[in-house]
Amino acid sequence: MSGKISNKERMKIPRQLMPEQDSSIRRTNFNEVNLGFTEELAKMEAMRCIQCPKPSCVEGCPVGVKIGDFIALVADGNYLGAAAKLKEDNLLPAICGRVCPQEEQCEVKCVTGKKGEPVAIGRLERFVADYERETVGIRQPELKPKTGKKVAIVGSGPAGLSCAGDLIQMGHDVTVFEALHDLGGVLIYGIPEFRLPKSIVKAEIDSLKALGVEFKTNSVIGFTDTVDELLANGYDSVFIAVGAGLPYFLNIPGENLNGVYSSNEFLTRVNLMKAYRFPEYDTPVFNCKDKNVAVFGGGNTAMDAVRTSKRLGAKNSYIIYRRSDVEMPAREEEIHHAKEEGIEFIFLSNPVKFTGDKDGWLRSVTLQRMELGEPDASGRRRPIPVSGSEYDIPIDMAVIAIGNGSNPIIQKTTPDMNYNKWGNIVADETTMRTSKVGVFAGGDIVTGGATVILAMGAGRKAASAINRYLLGEDLWLQS
Numbered sequence: 001m002s003g004k005i006s007n008k009e010r011m012k013i014p015r016q017l018m019p020e021q022d023s024s025i026r027r028t029n030f031n032e033v034n035l036g037f038t039e040e041l042a043k044m045e046a047m048r049c050i051q052c053p054k055p056s057c058v059e060g061c062p063v064g065v066k067i068g069d070f071i072a073l074v075a076d077g078n079y080l081g082a083a084a085k086l087k088e089d090n091l092l093p094a095i096c097g098r099v100c101p102q103e104e105q106c107e108v109k110c111v112t113g114k115k116g117e118p119v120a121i122g123r124l125e126r127f128v129a130d131y132e133r134e135t136v137g138i139r140q141p142e143l144k145p146k147t148g149k150k151v152a153i154v155g156s157g158p159a160g161l162s163c164a165g166d167l168i169q170m171g172h173d174v175t176v177f178e179a180l181h182d183l184g185g186v187l188i189y190g191i192p193e194f195r196l197p198k199s200i201v202k203a204e205i206d207s208l209k210a211l212g213v214e215f216k217t218n219s220v221i222g223f224t225d226t227v228d229e230l231l232a233n234g235y236d237s238v239f240i241a242v243g244a245g246l247p248y249f250l251n252i253p254g255e256n257l258n259g260v261y262s263s264n265e266f267l268t269r270v271n272l273m274k275a276y277r278f279p280e281y282d283t284p285v286f287n288c289k290d291k292n293v294a295v296f297g298g299g300n301t302a303m304d305a306v307r308t309s310k311r312l313g314a315k316n317s318y319i320i321y322r323r324s325d326v327e328m329p330a331r332e333e334e335i336h337h338a339k340e341e342g343i344e345f346i347f348l349s350n351p352v353k354f355t356g357d358k359d360g361w362l363r364s365v366t367l368q369r370m371e372l373g374e375p376d377a378s379g380r381r382r383p384i385p386v387s388g389s390e391y392d393i394p395i396d397m398a399v400i401a402i403g404n405g406s407n408p409i410i411q412k413t414t415p416d417m418n419y420n421k422w423g424n425i426v427a428d429e430t431t432m433r434t435s436k437v438g439v440f441a442g443g444d445i446v447t448g449g450a451t452v453i454l455a456m457g458a459g460r461k462a463a464s465a466i467n468r469y470l471l472g473e474d475l476w477l478q479s
Helices: 007-012 039-046 056-060 067-075 079-086 093-099 121-135 158-169 198-211 227-232 263-271 300-311 332-340 409-413 452-470
Strands: 150-154 173-177 214-216 237-240 260-262 292-296 316-320 344-346 349-356 362-375 381-385 391-394 397-400 439-441
Touching (some): 039 121, 067 079, 079 121, 227 237, 237 452, 292 300, 300 332
Parallel strands (some): 237 439
Antiparallel strands (some): 362 391
């Protein structure tokens, strides 16, 4: 089918819209917002790909998915073949198809997008992953013979899972240590059910278990075992992928009032500990029903938190951001969905003080208006306070979503490894090796807060380098 029309005809096919829950319904439930392509929509969207001889979209993919090849198979109706081709480079396609910012990575480089809208690469990725899982189950790749080498992976988030998937296929024994009681890292505690269902994450992890990856929960490396103890107790290499889980705060008066949360705590309680199903799950969280909730920040985590508050029954849910909408780092789709769901955006305003009642409960926030100056190091225009412009708005709950830093546990218990001034592990960009022999690191613990797919890319780089190290190529002797 894919060869029966010309590229000129392909370019005329409009980008297919993905079905989704109506906003008036979805803001009252935690079911997935996007419903996925039908076979007909997926085929039509795949037909839009002009099959460039040198596909620039691949350059934008941190894990190097053969995008044109898998899309051609979708256009021909060979969905299982497309899934197999996709999984040559990405063992977590159902996750990436849902949460990766394709519009900033592969899709922004799509040639079709130069004269119109780019091919919906992420939505096609999700389609083929879901099709495989729902029709025949997640199929397993072939494994190389066992090498007798053992690797410890610290953290079961996207970097750790990606690294584990590659290493187990290379024939090494892999054990993943997770600090929490459930697996998935930020995929389960940080991303809401309505964006990434927990069942999807579980299915992907179960497929790794079926390959032979061992998982150990409630294991806080640095406390239960140190990195040195792992190396001394039978592991030939360690990959550290603990993420950036230490929340940043605003450091303004009143931040210790009841009703002020970090985004980490709020989302972990709701997502991982199922506080939204209280009292079925006995996890307390602030009662948002008919309350005013403000989320401070402009990234995807802020969108997740504010949309969660609306689903918990908030009367008014605000995003308060010190820059304008142009500078917001959140995905356009998430901003669009938030607006559809009734989220109110307050731009060019910065919190300077929280005020509470006599019992210590939050009642209002004082905001100061801002104006934009010259660009700062991030490339965005710097917000500058407007003198005498303070004003108050009543709020009952605040969620601080301005980013995260590195948890100091690894640094304190592994002092003979290099760290930067933010406490992140210093690792080579190509091999992810650290200054400590046999130890590699990747994901947010190296880069600071970034995307799922970038963390996965780091996991794949580390797996390749660890494999070479275990097979006798001493990376620490290289210049």
